[in-house]
Amino acid sequence: MAAIISADNVAKIFRQRVRQPGVLGAFRDFVAPVSKPVKAVDGISFAIQPGEAVGYLGPNGAGKSTMIKMLTGILAPSSGTVTVLGRHPQQERVANAREIGAVFGQRTQLWWELPLSESFELHRRMYRVPEPVFQRNRADLIDMMELSSFIGRPVRHLSLGQRMRAEIAMALMHDPKILFLDEPTIGLDVVAKDVVRKFLTRINRERGTTIILTTHDLQDIEEICPRLIMVDEGKLLFDGSIADLRVTFGAKRRLTLEFAHDPGHVELADAEPLAGEGAVREFLLPDDNRSLVQLIGALPAGSDLRDVRLHEPGIEEIIRTHYQSKVPA
Numbered sequence: 001m002a003a004i005i006s007a008d009n010v011a012k013i014f015r016q017r018v019r020q021p022g023v024l025g026a027f028r029d030f031v032a033p034v035s036k037p038v039k040a041v042d043g044i045s046f047a048i049q050p051g052e053a054v055g056y057l058g059p060n061g062a063g064k065s066t067m068i069k070m071l072t073g074i075l076a077p078s079s080g081t082v083t084v085l086g087r088h089p090q091q092e093r094v095a096n097a098r099e100i101g102a103v104f105g106q107r108t109q110l111w112w113e114l115p116l117s118e119s120f121e122l123h124r125r126m127y128r129v130p131e132p133v134f135q136r137n138r139a140d141l142i143d144m145m146e147l148s149s150f151i152g153r154p155v156r157h158l159s160l161g162q163r164m165r166a167e168i169a170m171a172l173m174h175d176p177k178i179l180f181l182d183e184p185t186i187g188l189d190v191v192a193k194d195v196v197r198k199f200l201t202r203i204n205r206e207r208g209t210t211i212i213l214t215t216h217d218l219q220d221i222e223e224i225c226p227r228l229i230m231v232d233e234g235k236l237l238f239d240g241s242i243a244d245l246r247v248t249f250g251a252k253r254r255l256t257l258e259f260a261h262d263p264g265h266v267e268l269a270d271a272e273p274l275a276g277e278g279a280v281r282e283f284l285l286p287d288d289n290r291s292l293v294q295l296i297g298a299l300p301a302g303s304d305l306r307d308v309r310l311h312e313p314g315i316e317e318i319i320r321t322h323y324q325s326k327v328p329a
Helices: 022-031 064-071 093-097 116-127 131-144 160-171 190-207 218-224 242-248 292-297 315-326
Strands: 005-017 035-048 053-057 079-084 100-104 178-182 210-214 227-232 235-241 254-259 280-284 305-311
Touching (some): 035 079, 064 079, 064 210, 100 160, 116 131, 227 242
Antiparallel strands (some): 005 035, 227 235
């Protein structure tokens, strides 16, 4: 199956002004400004198949938003090739826009003074959505995103969570094949985040909408996206599943054993002991396929084991550990 989105050795370079100190430096800046190249995206390649939900992850300044802007046609790559639905997004921006939806957490496409229902109607006219398709999508999206209680209110009267749910609904009103989401849950409370996550998962599963999601809330990635693309300093670090991420960055499972009484010294084959006292012992488990039964079965006879708890490292813990390892001691 042909990829719906592809990036082939894509780079984006911006020019950054270099300020020179002092009055003389200010004069030089005016007469002969000096700039230096800054690589926001540095030779990234990937391919995304129709119906995938992909998290695009990295720290601030990693080039996430720059890549999204190239995929949506806002920016053109400095080198390499980007294709979306078989098109070059910047060269065929209007045709591309008709088949994609985009939501930027810091920008709104809703009309501030108008009722939400009229924003939807304006969107229908701009995208020339056939009336039967619009009415069907409108009813479905209002129901799935729980918009009915405020559909008639002016957008300026809506809470942040209500506006974001409306933004996502409007981005899907014209049946796009791809939905780009840049920080869609930023600033939302727990309830609003849960509604958005469940909705995106449902849209991806039931409609087959391809989703590209950038976020700093790693629970978004865990709940919505089976695949993760991780970037840093403009370069691709990882592309695969969360399970593969654990292996790649060496995140280990943590095992807690609770005994009926202090067992004294306890060893598990190839497991690294952590702090433990009294009746509780903790271990980092080896990166292999041995089951807990095999590990615990190696305990000495007579060990009065009462409870076993296994902690699987979450994506946030894995990535935090990776970035901390880059900081010089």
